[in-house]
Amino acid sequence: MPKLIIDNLPVEVAPGTTVLEAARSIGITIPHFCYHPALALASACRLCAVKMLDGPVKGIQMSCSLPAQDGMVVSTTDPEALKMRALVIEWLMMNHPHDCPVCDEGGECLLQDFTIAGGHSRRRYQGDKRTHRNQYLGEHVYHEMNRCIQCYRCVRFYQDYAGGTDFGVTGSAGRVYFGRFEDGPLESPFSGNLVDICPTGVFTDKTGRYRARYWDYQFSPSICQHCSVGCNLAPQAFQREVIKIVGRRNDQVNSWFICDRARFDKKGINDPSRPREPKVDGEATDYETALDALAARIYDFLEVHGPESLAFVGSSRLSLEGCLMLGELAANFEAAALSFYGDPAEAKGSQFATELLTEQNVAAPADLASADCIVLLSVDLMNEGPMLAPFIRKASLTGTKVYRVDAPALPSEQRLPFDCLDAATLAEVPLETASRAIVVCHAARTPHEELAPLAAKGVRLAVLQPGPNGFAAGLAARKHGAVPFAEVLAAKKVRGIVAFESDLSAANLKGVTVLGCADWRTSELAQKAGVFLPTTTWMESTGTSINFEGRAQRFERTFRPGLPLRGLDAKYYAQSRYGEPAPGQPEVPPPQPPRIPRGEIPGGQEIEAWKAMARLLEKLGGEPIVEPLTGSWRPLREMDPEAGGERIFGLFKSSEPDTL
Incomplete structure (x- = not known):
């Protein structure tokens, strides 16, 4: 060395x-x-x-x-x-516009840092500045070409790393220009990374433009909840509103980058109409009253129909803590049903993946870059795991052949950023000649009888889960005997459900009473529920997520829940007046900041889903639970959210999850 x-x-x-x-x-x-x-x-x-x-x-x-x-x-x-x-x-x-006061990159700009560090403070050049015309690059990325320092980072990322073709460099010498041949939205699903990759303010996040400076933000290490890859990111919040989302480095999962869906899809979190108040029969109340009402209704329901008529329903949106706690809640009633998925294919595929995958046969996203044969089996990659594409592209550029087998007819408009060979069946792929083959598939659509023989032959598997935390849901389903909700309905036994962040459609619940629903989204179940409990989003929570490869990663709360300060209803402000009203005008004082600090954040009654379950369990006569990660799960409580996570296979001595 x-x-x-x-x-x-x-x-x-x-x-x-x-x-x-x-x-x-x-x-x-x-x-x-x-x-x-x-x-x-x-x-x-x-x-x-x-x-x-x-x-x-x-x-x-x-x-x-x-x-x-x-x-x-x-x-x-x-x-x-x-x-x-x-x-x-x-x-x-010489040609830089010196517009730091109005540049959104101010405070996190390498050009600022190194200009000051280099001692440059006065301009000797007295000539005219070179100027460029900016381009419209879509609704996400703002273009300010005059700030460019010709580092070529943007085009090296966009073309070489991400495989984009509609953005590049033109001109020469002092006329170098980075952009498109004509104005228009950037086509790559990774275009938002131009914001992070640019060391100056040429590319900035248009969705958060002129909202705050870097030092104003609250941010923390978090995990993307849009698919099961588990990319590392850092939300940036200001005054209880998510302004920007940036990528966070994890060499095994997403390298330095994130997809555009992870970066820009924050509408639901910032939605002012998001349900934030507990309700009983549509009337707003406090959390304790709502929990008491739900517990009473569950007791009344059990007395009339029995526990076999009750089902507790969750989804893969729940954190690991939520999945485990929902299992404990259902286990409190021996005959009650437990379900994480409505679709049987998703439920069985998720559980099968947790049974089949081991430390030896599972593939991490970064492993794809060094594979010598890659198979895309019944998977819509750009919708179900887009951040795998750059790793596959890297392998493809070194000569690795990528095969696509039984590509599903799903509504994906994004082309793959690498070349593929189509094969009718898996048997047509020369896997036996490869020593580092990886099959990328989806748990809900891949026949189980095909995966087990592949793993036995030494082929590593990347089994994408149906939902961001599907692996955790699969583990909890195995532990507590969960069944698909479609099968529960088919048995015609269940007459009432309690749902926690469930994605079930109320249209399919004819004759079923929704006793309670806890969620942060506005859903059909929430509107149909007799008792509604608001929960926090993943950006307002601290917990654990497990990605498709079984890698547990901690995420931390970015900001406390509550209504965003911008656009806050006047009823939350103290009423005061400066000056006298004009003659003939009504005396309506303008809203002013509150004179007395509030003890509670407006609209901030939401709590994490697993905590709502724990409090409900206690009211139903169960033991108080203050920490769901116990037993074999306990080591995950001490996991550093900055450390990149660790696979959970070593937590269990047998094939079955240990007692929680």
Whole structure:
């Protein structure tokens, strides 16, 4: 392993490590713009200059593209290197508009940071600035080309990493332009990553434009809940409203990036009409009263119909804690039914995947990049696991053949960003010639008899789950004997249900009474329920999620639940008046900020779903539960949400989940 000295500090790094990465490993930051760990090297910005004092290479060198070698003596503070970097900053700033006060990138801009760090404070250039015309790139990404410093990060990500074809670079020298041939929405489902990848403010999030600065935001490590890949992200909230969502690095799951659905789909969380008050028969009340009413109605129902007529229904939207707690709630009534899925194919496929997958035969998203044969089996990748596509593309570019078998006719308009070979059946794919083959499939549509033989032959499996936390729902279903709700209805025994964040349609529940419903969405079940309990979204909760590969990851609460401050109803404000009303005008004082601090957040009665279940269980005579992760699950409570997660297979000594 190469040993070198950087600023008088000895360091030993793995072969192939660049000098810039070696310096970063010991806490030395070398200024850079074009370098990014997930992208190929470009050496375009020339800002990472260092002075090689001794060793196989000497003089001024670009540290981002120089591999570390034995005997190197590197100085990042040599006067020549400092002068070189200062000149680079100066020529980059010649044409920059200096519009930091109105730039949404302000406060998180590398150009700001390195300009100040380089000592650049006055402009010597007196000529005219080069200017560009901005483009309309859709409703998500705002374009400000005049801020560009020609680092090429955007086009290297968009074309090389994500496989997009409608965005690129044109021009030459000082006329280089990054954009499209004509105005129009960016077509790649990963286009929002331009916001994160750009080191200046050329691409900014249009959905959160002019709302807040970086230091205003509340943010925390979180896990995407749009599909079962489990991408790491960080919501950025301001005044109880999610303004932006940015990607968070996890090399095994999503690398540095997230898809556009994860980044921009926040309407439901910010929806002002989101149900936020407990209700009994449509009348608003407090949480304790609603829980008491629900417990009483469950007792009355059981007295008339018996426990075999009651069902507790959840979904894969529940956190691991919610899935486990729902099982405990149903177990309190021996004959009551438990269900996480309405569709039998989804329920059986989810449980089968949890039984079949092991540490040896499961594939992580990052494993796809090094596979030598990849099969897409009955899966709509761009809808059900879009962040797998860049890893598959990376493998495809190295010569790996990708086969598509029995592609489902689903409404996906996104093309795959890599070449595929179509095969009618799995038997046509030469899996026997591959040593690192991976089959990507969907639990609800893949025949079970096909997967077990594949795993026995050493083929690794990436079985996408029906829902963001389907793996956890499958484990809880196995533990507590859950059945698909369609089968429960077919048996014609269930006459009443209690639903927690369920996706069932009320249209299929003829003759069934919805005793209670807990959710953060407005749904048919919520409107039909006798008792409604509002719950928090995943951004307002702390919990655990398990992705399709069995990787448990912790997410933390980003902000406290409650109505967003913007657009808050006047009834939540104290009434005060400045000045006297005009003659003939009614004396209606304008709303003003409250004079007395409130003890409760307006509209903030929501609690996490598992806590609502625990409180209901206690009112029904069960034991108080303050922490659902006990027994074999206990190690997950101490898991660092920044550490990338860990697979749960080692938690259980047998094939069955341990006592919770």
